[in-house]
Amino acid sequence: MEILGSLWIGFATTLAPGNFLLVFLGVVIGTVIGVLPGLGPTASIALLLPATVGMDMVPSLIFLAGIYYGAMYGGSTTSILVNIPGEAASVITCIDGYQMARQGRAGAALGIAAFGSFIGGTLGVVAVMLISPFLAEAALKFGAPEMFALLFFAFTCIGTLVGKSVARGLLMAALGLLLGVVGTDDIHGVDRFTFGTLYLRDGIGLVPLAMGLFGLGEIFFNIEQREKTGSVLAVPKNLLPTRKDWKESFWPMLRGSGLGFGIGVLPGGMPAVASLMSYAIEKRVSKHPERFGTGAVEGVAGPETANNAATAGGFVPLLTLGIPTNSVLALLLAALMLHGVTPGPLLLLKWPQVFWGVIASMYIGNIMLLILNLPLIGIFVQLLRIPYAILSPLIIMFVLLGAYALNNSIADVFMTLLFGVLGYLLRRFAFEPAPLVLAFVLGPMMEVNLSKALIMFGTGNPLYFFTRPISGVLLALALFVLCFPVLRGLGKKAFGGTDG
Amino acid sequence: MSRVDRWVGIAAFLGGVLLAVAGWRLDPGTSKLPGPGFFPLLIACTLGGLGAWLFLHPGSEEKSFPSGPSRWGALAIALVSIFGYAMVLIELGYLVSTFVLLSVQLRWVEKQRWSTSLWTAAIAAAVSLIVFRVLLKVPLPAGFFPLPKGW
Numbered sequence: 001m002e003i004l005g006s007l008w009i010g011f012a013t014t015l016a017p018g019n020f021l022l023v024f025l026g027v028v029i030g031t032v033i034g035v036l037p038g039l040g041p042t043a044s045i046a047l048l049l050p051a052t053v054g055m056d057m058v059p060s061l062i063f064l065a066g067i068y069y070g071a072m073y074g075g076s077t078t079s080i081l082v083n084i085p086g087e088a089a090s091v092i093t094c095i096d097g098y099q100m101a102r103q104g105r106a107g108a109a110l111g112i113a114a115f116g117s118f119i120g121g122t123l124g125v126v127a128v129m130l131i132s133p134f135l136a137e138a139a140l141k142f143g144a145p146e147m148f149a150l151l152f153f154a155f156t157c158i159g160t161l162v163g164k165s166v167a168r169g170l171l172m173a174a175l176g177l178l179l180g181v182v183g184t185d186d187i188h189g190v191d192r193f194t195f196g197t198l199y200l201r202d203g204i205g206l207v208p209l210a211m212g213l214f215g216l217g218e219i220f221f222n223i224e225q226r227e228k229t230g231s232v233l234a235v236p237k238n239l240l241p242t243r244k245d246w247k248e249s250f251w252p253m254l255r256g257s258g259l260g261f262g263i264g265v266l267p268g269g270m271p272a273v274a275s276l277m278s279y280a281i282e283k284r285v286s287k288h289p290e291r292f293g294t295g296a297v298e299g300v301a302g303p304e305t306a307n308n309a310a311t312a313g314g315f316v317p318l319l320t321l322g323i324p325t326n327s328v329l330a331l332l333l334a335a336l337m338l339h340g341v342t343p344g345p346l347l348l349l350k351w352p353q354v355f356w357g358v359i360a361s362m363y364i365g366n367i368m369l370l371i372l373n374l375p376l377i378g379i380f381v382q383l384l385r386i387p388y389a390i391l392s393p394l395i396i397m398f399v400l401l402g403a404y405a406l407n408n409s410i411a412d413v414f415m416t417l418l419f420g421v422l423g424y425l426l427r428r429f430a431f432e433p434a435p436l437v438l439a440f441v442l443g444p445m446m447e448v449n450l451s452k453a454l455i456m457f458g459t460g461n462p463l464y465f466f467t468r469p470i471s472g473v474l475l476a477l478a479l480f481v482l483c484f485p486v487l488r489g490l491g492k493k494a495f496g497g498t499d500g
Numbered sequence: 501m502s503r504v505d506r507w508v509g510i511a512a513f514l515g516g517v518l519l520a521v522a523g524w525r526l527d528p529g530t531s532k533l534p535g536p537g538f539f540p541l542l543i544a545c546t547l548g549g550l551g552a553w554l555f556l557h558p559g560s561e562e563k564s565f566p567s568g569p570s571r572w573g574a575l576a577i578a579l580v581s582i583f584g585y586a587m588v589l590i591e592l593g594y595l596v597s598t599f600v601l602l603s604v605q606l607r608w609v610e611k612q613r614w615s616t617s618l619w620t621a622a623i624a625a626a627v628s629l630i631v632f633r634v635l636l637k638v639p640l641p642a643g644f645f646p647l648p649k650g651w
Contacts, residue, residue, distance in 0.1 A: 051636055167554045168505070171512055174546045178519065181540055190536040192526060216582075223609060224575045389612060393605035394624055396578075397598060400585065401628060405638045413586040421579070429504045447539040454534055462531065 003129065010356030013058055014364055022063040023361050027368050030070020033087075035078055035380045036391065040087045041071035042327045042437075043215030046207045047402035049335055057339040058354055062361035064335055065315075068328050069121060069362065072271060072311045073369045076113040076304055077380060080106060089271035089307035092279045096292060096299030103295050111239040112297055113304040114373045116253050120305035121366040123257040124264070124312025128319075129359050132348070136320040139345035142470070144452035149471035151446040153478040154267035154323050158438045166485045169435050172426075176439030177446075179204050186444065187451050199411045206334045207406050208415040209440060210327060213433045215399040216416060217423020219392055224424070226388075239374050241297070249301035252282050256305030263306070264313020270326040270434065274310035275303035312362065319347055319355055322445070327437040334441075502558040509555030516548025574609045581605060593643015594633070598625040 013019060033044045045064050052060035075090035080097035093113065100109040142150070155177075159170035182193045183203030194200035241249070259281065260274040282302040283292045292299050317323040322344035324330040336343050341351055348355050373380075403416040426433050457464060466472040522537075523544055529535025585601040592600075602621035606612045612620070632638040633647075 050638070054637075165505075165559045167550055167557065168508075168559070171508070171547070171550045171554060174512075174543060174550055177543045178540075178547065181543065185536045188536040190526065192536060192540065193522070220575060220578065223578050224570050224572065226571060389610035390606070390616075390620060392610060393602050393620075396582065396605060397602060397624060397628065400582065400601075401598075401632060401640075404589070404640070405632065408639055410586060410589060413589065417579075417582055417586060420582075424575075429508075431508075450539065451534050454531060 003133065006352060006356045007129065007360060009353065010358075010360030011363075013353055013357040014062060014360040019059050019062060019357070019361070020364070022059050023066050023365050024368060026063040026066020027070035027073075027365050027372065030067035030072075031074035031369065031372065031380060032383060033067065034071035034074020034076075034090075035383050040214055040218070041068050042210055042331065043218070043399065044071065045328055045331045045335075046210040046215065047398055049207055049331060049338075050402055050405040052335060053338060053406075057336070057341060057351070058357040060335055060339065061332065061354060061358055062365075064332055065358055065361060066365050068332070069308065069311050069365055070369060072121075072308050073114070073117045073373055074380065075307075076117070076300075077110065077377060078384060080109045080113065080300070081381060082384060089275050089310075090304075091272065092275045092303045093300055095279070096294070096296050099293070099295035100297065100300065105295065107239045108241045108245050108297065109300050110377060111241045111374065112245055112249050112301050114239070114370060114377075115241070116249065116256065116301045116305040117308040117373075118366055118370040119253050120257045120260055120308035121312055121369075122363070124261050124309040125359060125362045125366065127261050128312050128315050128362075132316055132320050132355070135316060136345045136348045139321050142345070144449045144456060145465050145468050145471040146474070148446060148449035148453050149465060149474035149478070150321065151323070151442050151449060153474045153481070154317075154325075154442055155439060155446065156478040156481045157267040158435045158442075160481055160485065164430075168431055172431055172433065173435040173439035176436035176441075177443040179209070179436070180440045180443030181447065186448060199409075203444075204415065204440075205406070205412060206330065206437075206441065208403050208412045209419050210331055210437055211399050211403055212416040212419025212421075213423035213426070213437065214327065215395065215423075216420025217427050217433070219396055219399075220420060220424035221427040222388070222392065224428070239377065245297050248297050252278070252298040252302035253305040255281060255285075256302040257309045260306030260309030261313040264310030264325065265316050267317065267323060267325045267438070271307035271310040271314075274306040278302040278306035315358065315362075318343060319358070320345060322347075324438060324441055327434050330437055330441040505554050505558035509551045509553070509558070512551025512554065513548050514551075516544045516546075516551055519547060520544035578605065578609045581609075590641050591643060593645050594640035595625055595629050595645050595647075596643055598628065 014023060029044070029048075030041065033041060045067055048064065048067065052063060055063070071087055072089060075085060075087040076093045076097065079085045079090040079093035080101050083094050083098040085091040085094055097109045097113065100106065155173060156170075159173040160166045180203075182200055184191055184194075184201050191201060256274075256278045259278055260271070263274040263277065264271065279292075279299060279302060282298045283289050286292065286296070286298060288296075314325045314329050317325055318329045318333060322333065322342065324333045333343055336354070341347065341354060399416065399420075400413055403412045404410065406412060423433055425431075426436075453465070465475055519540055523540035524537060526537030526540060527535035528537040528541045581601055581604045585597055589597045599621050602624055603617050606617035606620055607614060629640065633640045
């Protein structure tokens with residue numbers, strides 16, 4: 001009953017005219033961003049973050065959250081109609097979605113993607129609502145050793161789960177930690193790696209870092225290696241899936257919801273990972289795996305549901321523990337902190353309107369997206385006809401404008417350009433930038449909790465962390481995550497096995 | 501074997517060594533009372549260790565997109581024009597510098613016609629100025645270009 005009462009307050013907050021309009025704007029902007037290749041949700045949220053500084057806390061967060069799940073919905077449209085994913089989580093939808101469109105079944109593919117996104121998103125929000133209060137209550141009992149162990153576990157997951165190579169992922173995460181220590185040390189007040197500049201004393205800003213890595217980096221890569229885009233297929237009038245489509249999609253959607261939510265809760269469990277795993281599972285459990293890749297509706301339903309459920313799932317650790325599980329959520333964390341809110345177990349107690357407002361806005365946003373996506377898909381698709389050669393300079397302009405507008409600082413523009421070059425190099429040589437951003441955010445929290453734990457419990461023995469049950473289990477899990485790829489490699493060598 | 505992994509491994513290892521020296525100079529303290537260099541030293545060990553691992557166990561060669569020919573010239577123009585934009589933004593003001601940046605990007609990076617480049621640049625610079633400076637009250641630099649009162 002308490003949850004329902006709180007949810008009611010959340011709905012009252014979100015349905016206030018100004019907030020309702022912001023949810024609408026957020027999901028529309030998000031859908032457009034998802035539809036347009038070249039500007040993902042991370043860069044877009046980084047870009048719009050400065051515009052929310054003047055807003056109140058709740059409206060700014062529901063606006064940014066709307067952009068995030070709007071982008072997840074919109075990303076499937078280009079995958080299905082042009083064979084180009086609007087964002088990373090929709091890469092897998094290209095495989096069967098585009099084949100369905102080529103066979104004249106674009107309507108069914110778009111419809112199933114929209115309904116799947118709605119179902120995954122909605123079930124995910126229900127789970128967030130039910131789990132978060134209990135997790136937050138449990139997390140209140142965490143001391144510095146437990147928080148450090150949890151953050152270390154998150155660090156290992158981020159490094160190992162994201163990207164193809166564990167060593168590369170961990171290296172990116174280590175680089176993120178290094179960038180995170182630049183600036184004045186919170187505990188001792190000593191300047192570290194500032195090279196005598198005032199600008200770096202406050203540390204490197206998350207927004208220039210994210211906009212550079214994800215916004216400019218992507219644009220530079222596209223300038224250097226311009227891909228030839230396919231022609232945009234026509235949008236059929238009938239977008240409602242047939243009874244057969246529904247029958248074939250029911251279980252993939254259900255499995256996708258559970259799997260996506262579970263992955264979304266894990267640090268490093270990005271929506272793209274959820275959609276990829278869902279596709280692999282659907283192919284494995286299918287009685288006709290040979291249909292996958294030729295236009296199987298399950299290959300659209302499962303991944304699209306999973307990536308939206310993962311999007312919702314990511315809000316659990318963010319709102320209850322203050323731990324972002326992907327780079328978009330890292331920016332939402334920054335948005336909260338800009339408004340003086342410290343995300344963590346106390347969020348539900350101190351700022352319940354933030355938590356329940358976001359939850360209610362997600363319910364409303366999901367319904368809006370379903371209503372918007374089906375009838376208005378033709379309009380969104382028209383955006384794909386704008387040449388990328390025109391869009392690309394405009395995106396650069398918005399990125400630079402956003403970088404300047406945050407602090408009215410030209411140094412932020414230079415910093416964005418610097419990280420843009422780094423982002424381009426990472427993209428060029430297949431290094432995943434997400435672990436860098438996440439470790440950059442988690443690093444300072446890790447350091448503070450490690451120092452507190454060592455000072456307060458002053459044993460000087462690192463094994464002390466293993467003597468406390470929660471931190472011991474979390475560190476053991478972290479070590480398992482770190483060792484698992486090595487053990488798997490050794491196992492394969494010993495038994496001469498292959499993948500699968 | 502990935503040559504990229506080997507080079508990145510060497511760079512990370514050397515970076516780790518340099519960071520370890522810097523961390524030591526910052527004072528690492530002890531494990532009972534960590535100093536400001538303690539955490540950087542831990543990162544240095546991680547970085548160096550991972551660098552060594554990547555050098556010794558490089559993955560298979562891969563590029564992000566092994567597609568068409570690279571447009572290095574276009575990329576160089578894009579980078580230089582953005583750097584130049586950041587250098588002159590305050591002096592020239594948002595409107596003029598953004599117009600120039602967009603014109604350069606559209607004409608020489610994206611190979612659009614002069615008329616398309618200039619019109620698109622002018623409209624985009626003016627609209628973004630109105631939206632951000634006038635409506636959202638972001639204090640974008642005015643520079644020497646005379647703006648209407650109240651902008």
